[in-house]
Amino acid sequence: MRILCFGKDGLLSSELQHWLPELSAEALIFLGHSDCDITNPDQVNSAFETYRPSVVINAVAYTAVDQCEDNEAEALSINATALNTIVAASNRYSATLIHFSTDYVFDGQKQGPYDEDDVVNPINAYGRTKQMGDSIVINGAKQFYILRVQWVFGPAKPNFIETMVNLSQQNDEVSVVSDQIGSPTSTTSISKAVVNLLHNMPAFGLYHFRTLNHCSWYDYACFIFETLELDIKVNPVASTQFNSKAKRPKNSVLNIAKWIYTDLYTPLSWKVDVANYLKINRRKNNAIR
Numbered sequence: 001m002r003i004l005c006f007g008k009d010g011l012l013s014s015e016l017q018h019w020l021p022e023l024s025a026e027a028l029i030f031l032g033h034s035d036c037d038i039t040n041p042d043q044v045n046s047a048f049e050t051y052r053p054s055v056v057i058n059a060v061a062y063t064a065v066d067q068c069e070d071n072e073a074e075a076l077s078i079n080a081t082a083l084n085t086i087v088a089a090s091n092r093y094s095a096t097l098i099h100f101s102t103d104y105v106f107d108g109q110k111q112g113p114y115d116e117d118d119v120v121n122p123i124n125a126y127g128r129t130k131q132m133g134d135s136i137v138i139n140g141a142k143q144f145y146i147l148r149v150q151w152v153f154g155p156a157k158p159n160f161i162e163t164m165v166n167l168s169q170q171n172d173e174v175s176v177v178s179d180q181i182g183s184p185t186s187t188t189s190i191s192k193a194v195v196n197l198l199h200n201m202p203a204f205g206l207y208h209f210r211t212l213n214h215c216s217w218y219d220y221a222c223f224i225f226e227t228l229e230l231d232i233k234v235n236p237v238a239s240t241q242f243n244s245k246a247k248r249p250k251n252s253v254l255n256i257a258k259w260i261y262t263d264l265y266t267p268l269s270w271k272v273d274v275a276n277y278l279k280i281n282r283r284k285n286n287a288i289r
Contacts, residue, residue, distance in 0.1 A: 007059035108249020154187030178236035
């Protein structure tokens with residue numbers, strides 16, 4: 001197995017670098033933007049020719065949801081158009097492509113978790129560009145896995161947990177959205193899922209992956225403060241009270257039955273996943289406390 005991963009310095013790829021060595025691959029190559037700009041077809045094709053991968057992981061994405069509203073063309077180039085070259089090159093080298101999607105391809109109106117084959121209907125620019133990227137992979141790649149993940153957090157970049165802790169330094173109370181639900185999922189859990197996926201190689205296709213159980217952002221914040229024993233009042237508020245550029249789906253919960261019944265890595269509950277993150281980062285959090 002020769003693994004080529006695009007997005008060396010990204011949120012997810014930073015964690016993949018800790019876990020992919022478990023596969024004992026013949027070659028494991030991580031390329032950052034300075035090594036290969038995935039929107040440049042010549043650079044992408046050169047990377048394939050140089051490394052001749054059997055597995056390609058695309059961990060590059062424009063994920064700044066609100067910024068996408070103003071920069072949709074750039075987001076489209078990264079999240080969708082670039083995949084035309086990656087898919088074609090993956091097919092040419094008979095490589096298996098792993099790509100990451102998002103719960104934001106859905107409009108959030110469904111009562112209950114979203115299945116892999118539910119109709120997509122993104123309500124923001126980020127979701128639209130990611131959905132277009134998914135379509136390119138599904139319709140063009142011969143061997144692929146798409147992992148649709150949600151509410152991703154990890155140590156490589158700022159996240160909701162750090163935002164809440166930072167707010168607690170400056171305020172006695174915070175207001176947090178209570179009418180959007182999903183499952184906080186760490187880059188560690190996703191990386192373990194990727195390792196498990198490549199180890200078992202189930203049927204190609206689209207899989208939903210997240211932690212077990214779900215919560216609102218309000219519940220999430222309360223759990224963070226309780227775990228860190230921070231005495232902060234958390235006020236539940238409606239999403240309409242926040243003036244964000246991009247709309248967010250009210251229900252982001254993904255159905256992971258397909259993943260579970262394929263006998264793949266069983267994820268942790270979101271509370272355990274978050275608690276593990278806080279424990280690992282305890283030194284920093286203790287300094288804040």
